[in-house]
Amino acid sequence: MNGDHWPLFLGKGIGSKSGGIGNAISGRWAALVLILALSLGGCSVQKLAVDVVGDAMTGDSTAFTGDDDPELIREALPFGLKTYESMLEVSPEHEGLLLASARGFTVYAYLLQREADELGEGRLNDARKKRVRARKLYLRGRDYGMRALEATHPGFAALLRTDRAKALAATTRDDLALLYWTGSAWAGALSARKDDLNLMAELPLAGALVRRVLVLDESFDHGAAHDFFISYEAGRPGGSMKKAREHYEKARAFAKGRRASIHVNLAEAVSVPEQKLAEFKALLARAKAQDADAYKPLRLSNVLARRRALWLESRIPDLFVDANVAEAPR
Numbered sequence: 001m002n003g004d005h006w007p008l009f010l011g012k013g014i015g016s017k018s019g020g021i022g023n024a025i026s027g028r029w030a031a032l033v034l035i036l037a038l039s040l041g042g043c044s045v046q047k048l049a050v051d052v053v054g055d056a057m058t059g060d061s062t063a064f065t066g067d068d069d070p071e072l073i074r075e076a077l078p079f080g081l082k083t084y085e086s087m088l089e090v091s092p093e094h095e096g097l098l099l100a101s102a103r104g105f106t107v108y109a110y111l112l113q114r115e116a117d118e119l120g121e122g123r124l125n126d127a128r129k130k131r132v133r134a135r136k137l138y139l140r141g142r143d144y145g146m147r148a149l150e151a152t153h154p155g156f157a158a159l160l161r162t163d164r165a166k167a168l169a170a171t172t173r174d175d176l177a178l179l180y181w182t183g184s185a186w187a188g189a190l191s192a193r194k195d196d197l198n199l200m201a202e203l204p205l206a207g208a209l210v211r212r213v214l215v216l217d218e219s220f221d222h223g224a225a226h227d228f229f230i231s232y233e234a235g236r237p238g239g240s241m242k243k244a245r246e247h248y249e250k251a252r253a254f255a256k257g258r259r260a261s262i263h264v265n266l267a268e269a270v271s272v273p274e275q276k277l278a279e280f281k282a283l284l285a286r287a288k289a290q291d292a293d294a295y296k297p298l299r300l301s302n303v304l305a306r307r308r309a310l311w312l313e314s315r316i317p318d319l320f321v322d323a324n325v326a327e328a329p330r
Helices: 028-039 043-057 070-090 095-117 121-152 156-162 164-169 173-192 197-217 220-235 241-255 261-271 277-289 296-314
Strands: none
Touching: 070 095, 070 296, 095 121, 095 173, 095 296, 121 156, 121 173, 156 164, 156 197, 164 197, 173 197, 173 220, 197 220, 220 241, 220 261, 241 261, 261 277, 261 296, 277 296
């Protein structure tokens, strides 16, 4: 794939059909109910209580995605993810918990992967370890997404590998978030470990899941699927830079100025391979100019995109053969 980047965007919160990460409600009562539920005897009583709490915990919220502190989110995610997994042991097919887990592990893996990128040449071994871990977490997210799709559409996982078109034809708009995050996690695993030939062979399946989002609703989460395909088309074997640019324009139209990541993705996935330095700088300038506070559901995503833009600027001498080192940011 092209570079170490993959578009995994933090849009709405994780959990419901639209996808929420956490919940704006106070978790105190939910935690108490959960502790009580897990201590009670009787599987049916436990499952009922977990389902109630699971519905509450995975509703729409910007508690995580609306934050402007990536480090805080990075530190908070593990506890939440293990809580989801504990609840899934009691209620294995709870769709909200499965979606929350799929997206949560994907986001966590993405944050680790960004950390690996920025460690520098002096810590290559540490970076490699982080990417190995990121790959595992991406796949964990993918597997939770597939579990949810399988619960809604029995036989989906097997059919996807034998008759992709038939499997995807059964999915509906209710599956948008699951399709997007399952495909993103799958592709993300390959972006973390590009030497994995098995994942490379499965990349078209990841792309097919997200392409189904375009068919069902290409405006989903302010053009998130088009954003995905900027890097996907530019980086996949047999991909097209022209199509990547077309997805950029569509993502830009649906984002309506709210999503900084699209500019970073085009700069990294297309401008660098095509060695278009002026375009690269202009795109990063657009990303840096994004007001992260203008649209709360994408605040965290925009903060991360702006950080990525600054990091990419610092690497101009390494990325462009004709770059004037004297012009590179210090």
